Amino acid sequence: xxxxxxxxxxxxxxxxxxxxxxxxxxxxxxxxxxxxxxxxxxxxxxxxxxxxxxxxxxxxxxxxxxxxxxxxxxxxxxxxxxxxxxxxxxxxxxxxxxxxxxxxxxxxxxxxxxxxxxxxxxxxxxxxxxxxxxxxxxxxxxxxxxxxxxxxxxxxxxxxxxxxxxxxxxxxxxxxx
Numbered sequence: 001x002x003x004x005x006x007x008x009x010x011x012x013x014x015x016x017x018x019x020x021x022x023x024x025x026x027x028x029x030x031x032x033x034x035x036x037x038x039x040x041x042x043x044x045x046x047x048x049x050x051x052x053x054x055x056x057x058x059x060x061x062x063x064x065x066x067x068x069x070x071x072x073x074x075x076x077x078x079x080x081x082x083x084x085x086x087x088x089x090x091x092x093x094x095x096x097x098x099x100x101x102x103x104x105x106x107x108x109x110x111x112x113x114x115x116x117x118x119x120x121x122x123x124x125x126x127x128x129x130x131x132x133x134x135x136x137x138x139x140x141x142x143x144x145x146x147x148x149x150x151x152x153x154x155x156x157x158x159x160x161x162x163x164x165x166x167x168x169x170x171x172x173x174x175x176x177x
Contacts (some may be wrong), residue, residue, distance in 0.1 A: 017046055021065045025049070025080070028068065032081045033158050048083040055079070082159045091130045091137075091176065098138050106142060110149075118150040126155035129166025130175070 025045050026037040037045065046061065053064040056076065067076060092098060113119045123132040132155035139146060139153075157163050 017061055021061070024065060024069065028077065029081060029084050032077065033085065035084060037084070045084065049080060052076075052079050052083050078160075082161060085159055091134050093131060093134070098134060101135070102138055102142065106145070110145060117148055120152045120154060123153055123155045124157075126157050126166060127159070127162045128171075129155060129162075129169065130171070131155075132166070133169065
């Protein structure tokens, strides 16, 4: 049975994280991404941020947090934020939203935008791009309804690394399956 964290240190995987440092990282992540890092996720910053610390030539999390506190280095803050995101993406992930889009949203969109014959869809938290590409496939299947229409899918994500992968649009056999 797991024990509650001590007041002085939170221990996990041989890495020590002070509660005030966990709070600082949690607040930084929330401000930059909207992600809420709860106490039950103590091992998450420990495991993910050690890689950032090593990449930046730091000895550990204490150095990383000290650097963040000392000056809001935008690149470091971005790397920390990106490290804390979960980049999970699949083609036709959770099929129901795509079917709801096809059956409910698209007909209404076409009706409401008939005078302009154009629309833009923002696909937020698109990670490496499978969801926006899936949306494009759904629209391709509806090509007859979209004849003469202009549309755009704008994929966004907090992770520039994931967006770069999405722009390339190359996926392994595993990712396609």
